[in-house]
Amino acid sequence: MAGEPTDRLIERAALRLLTDGGLLAGFTLQQVGDEAGVAKALVYHYFADRQALMRSALRHGAIELQTTFRAIPYSHYRRRLGVLAKATLAHPDAVQLMTLLLIDRDPRLRTMPLREQTMSDFERDVREGTLPAATDIEALFGVQNCLLYGYVLFRDGLARQMGVSRTSLDQRFLRVTGALARSVGEVDWSTAPAVIPEPPPRRPILPDGSAARLLEQAAVDLIEEQGILAGLNLRKVAERAGVHRGLVYHYFGSRRELLLASIRNRLAGGGDPTSNGGVPGDLLLAAGIRDDEPARLMALLALDGDDSYEPFGQVTPRFRPTSRHMAGVALALGHTIYRRSFAGELHIDLDEWDRRVFAAWARLAPR
Numbered sequence: 001m002a003g004e005p006t007d008r009l010i011e012r013a014a015l016r017l018l019t020d021g022g023l024l025a026g027f028t029l030q031q032v033g034d035e036a037g038v039a040k041a042l043v044y045h046y047f048a049d050r051q052a053l054m055r056s057a058l059r060h061g062a063i064e065l066q067t068t069f070r071a072i073p074y075s076h077y078r079r080r081l082g083v084l085a086k087a088t089l090a091h092p093d094a095v096q097l098m099t100l101l102l103i104d105r106d107p108r109l110r111t112m113p114l115r116e117q118t119m120s121d122f123e124r125d126v127r128e129g130t131l132p133a134a135t136d137i138e139a140l141f142g143v144q145n146c147l148l149y150g151y152v153l154f155r156d157g158l159a160r161q162m163g164v165s166r167t168s169l170d171q172r173f174l175r176v177t178g179a180l181a182r183s184v185g186e187v188d189w190s191t192a193p194a195v196i197p198e199p200p201p202r203r204p205i206l207p208d209g210s211a212a213r214l215l216e217q218a219a220v221d222l223i224e225e226q227g228i229l230a231g232l233n234l235r236k237v238a239e240r241a242g243v244h245r246g247l248v249y250h251y252f253g254s255r256r257e258l259l260l261a262s263i264r265n266r267l268a269g270g271g272d273p274t275s276n277g278g279v280p281g282d283l284l285l286a287a288g289i290r291d292d293e294p295a296r297l298m299a300l301l302a303l304d305g306d307d308s309y310e311p312f313g314q315v316t317p318r319f320r321p322t323s324r325h326m327a328g329v330a331l332a333l334g335h336t337i338y339r340r341s342f343a344g345e346l347h348i349d350l351d352e353w354d355r356r357v358f359a360a361w362a363r364l365a366p367r
Contacts, residue, residue, distance in 0.1 A: 006036075006038060006042065006046065007046040007047075007056075008060070009036045009037075009038070010032060010033075010036045010038065010042075010043055010046060010047070010053065010057075011053065011056055011057035011060055011061075012036075012057070013032050013033075013035035013036035014027075014032050014035075014053055014054060014057045015057050015058075015061060016035060017031060017032060017035055018054070022256070022304045022305055022306075023100070023228070023300065023303045023304040023305075026231055026232070026255060026256070027050075028050075029043045029044065029047075029049075029050055029053070032053065050229070050231055051104075051227065051229045051231075054104075054229040055101065055104070055106050055108075055229060058097045058100055058101050058106075059097075059101065059106070059108070059109070061093060061094075061097045062093075062094050062097040062098050062101070062113075063113075066094055066113050066114065068087055068090075068091050068094075069084065069087055069088075069094075069114055070114060070117065072084060072087065074121055074124070076125065076128075076130040077121075077122075077125050077130060077131060077181055077184060077185075078130075078178075078181040078182055078184075078185070079181075080121065080181075081144065081177055081178075081180070081181040082174065082177060082178055082181060084144075084148070085148060085173070085174055085177040086174065088148045088152055089152065089170055089173075089174075092152045095148070095149050095152045095153060096152070096153065096303055098111055098149075099149070099153060099299055099303065099337065100228070100229075100303060102337065102338070102341060103227070103228055103296050103299065103300065103337075104227035104228050104229045105227055109341070110345065111145075111338055111341040111342060111345065112141075112145070112341075112342060112345045112346070115141075115345060115346070118141055119137065119138075119141065122135075122137035122140065122141065123137070125137075130185060131184060131185055132185060132189050134188075134189035134190045135184065135189050136189065136356055136359070136360055138346055138348065138356070139356040139357050139359065139360035140184065140360055140364075141346075142335070142342055142346075142353070142356070142357040142360070143180075143331065143357060143360045143361050143364060145334070145338065145342065146330075146331050146334030146335040146338060146342075146357065147177070147180070147327065147330055147331045147334060148177075148334070149334040149337070149338060150329070150330035150331055150332070150333040150334025150335070150337070151173055151326075151327075151330035151334070153299055153302050153303075153333070153334070153337075154298070154299075154302055154311045154329070154330065154333055155169060155170070155173070155330075156302065156307075157302060157307075157309050157310065157311045158311055158312070158321075158326050158329065158330070160307065161310060161311065161312045161315050161321060162321050162326065169326070172323040172326065173323075173326070173327075173330075175323070176323055176324075176326075176327045176366055179366055180327075180364050180366070183363075183364050184364060187363045187364060188363075189363065191363075193355065193356075193358075193359030193362070194279065194358060194359055194362030194363075196282070196285070196286050196289070196354065196355065196358045197282055197283060197286050198286065199283060199286035199287040199289070199290050200283050200286075200287060211241070211243045211247045211251065212247075212251040212252075212261075213265070214241040214242065214243060215237060215238070215241045215243065215247065215248060215251065215252070215258060215262075216258070216261050216262040216265050217241070217262070218237045218238075218240035218241040219232060219237050219258055219259055219262040220262045220263070220293075220297070221240060222236060222237060222240060223259075223262075223300075224293070228300065232255055232258075232259065234248050234255060234258075237258070256304075259300075260301070260304075260306060260308070263297040263298070263300060263301055264301075264308060264309075278367075279328070279361065279362045279365050280324050280325055280327055280328020280329070280331070280365050280366065281325070281327070281328025281329050281330075281331050281332035281361075281365075282328070282332075282358070282362075284328070284329060284332035284333070284336075285328075285331070285332035285335055285336070285358060285361075288332055288333070288335065288336025288339075289336070289339070289354050292336045292337065292339070292340075295333050295336040295337050296336075296337060298311065298333070299333075299337055311329050311333060312325070312329055323366070324365075324366045324367075327365065327366055328365065331361055331365075335354075335357055339353060339354065339357075
């Protein structure tokens with residue numbers, strides 16, 4: 001853009017490389033400088049390292065897109081949620097960028113940027129009688145955001161496993177959010193809350209001791225410790241695994257292939273994500289509360305554009321996912337990834353937040 005500050009030109013160049021090459025491919029600051037049309041030294045003048053550049057670029061990108069949501073005028077919740085859902089589907093970048101910063105543990109990230117405005121709107125709904133006085137508006141805020149965020153992150157995988165186009169699934173999702181908005185004012189919020197079920201048995205990860213499995217585990221450990229934006233140093237991976245660096249290239253053709261193999265190996269086993277209790281996604285939500293690593297790693301695959309991840313788990317002839325299941329999976333994965341951040345920003349104990357969000361979802365989930 002003409003007249004744009006140099007640091008923003010550099011940030012936009014980094015985002016283009018991220019989009020074109022994929023999250024896991026990586027890039028150098030020299031490549032960023034070439035893309036922006038500036039000297040590499042100028043990139044270092046504005047940003048100390050690759051991680052600082054990416055965090056700044058992603059943060060600005062998310063902030064710019066959040067202005068779309070701030071512009072939504074007040075109306076009763078039934079209409080407001082529909083407008084918000086359409087805006088989120090039209091501008092998924094904000095959710096994707098926030099998720100990447102969240103996985104990278106950016107301490108400055110705020111994942112509820114419109115919290116005060118949204119809570120004010122909910123309080124007005126209650127005063128005007130369009131929401132029941134007993135509505136848990138904080139939990140409703142959580143359900144709303146988890147559902148929208150989870151769907152936007154994983155909608156390509158959801159559509160692929162359901163055998164429909166993304167456009168078709170988007171229409172189904174909008175019908176689900178419309179039904180949810182109507183049910184908010186109809187359910188009895190004073191009834192005893194549903195109890196989160198026991199999660200399914202943890203799938204044991206049994207490394208076979210081979211150099212390949214050791215390298216995969218080392219890669220995941222370093223992502224967890226250092227964040228994804230710092231880049232994965234293959235020398236450190238080999239040192240952590242206790243093997244020669246040359247074995248990285250022997251087993252994996254590139255850094256990206258190592259990461260993909262590492263992530264796939266850590267994803268939880270599949271199956272029907274709904275228990276006999278009938279609340280869509282309840283077992284998946286319970287499993288995510290116990291261990292959120294698989295959902296975060298699955299999000300990395302989704303953000304990278306990889307088509308190997310399975311948000312429903314294994315789809316079998318016995319279980320064919322419906323729009324009802326889709327909503328439960330989106331809610332459960334969104335909650336798993338964002339639960340700590342949401343609870344922290346609302347100053348709510350994490351266990352209490354889990355219980356309240358699940359109780360609200362159990363009341364509102366499509367039947």
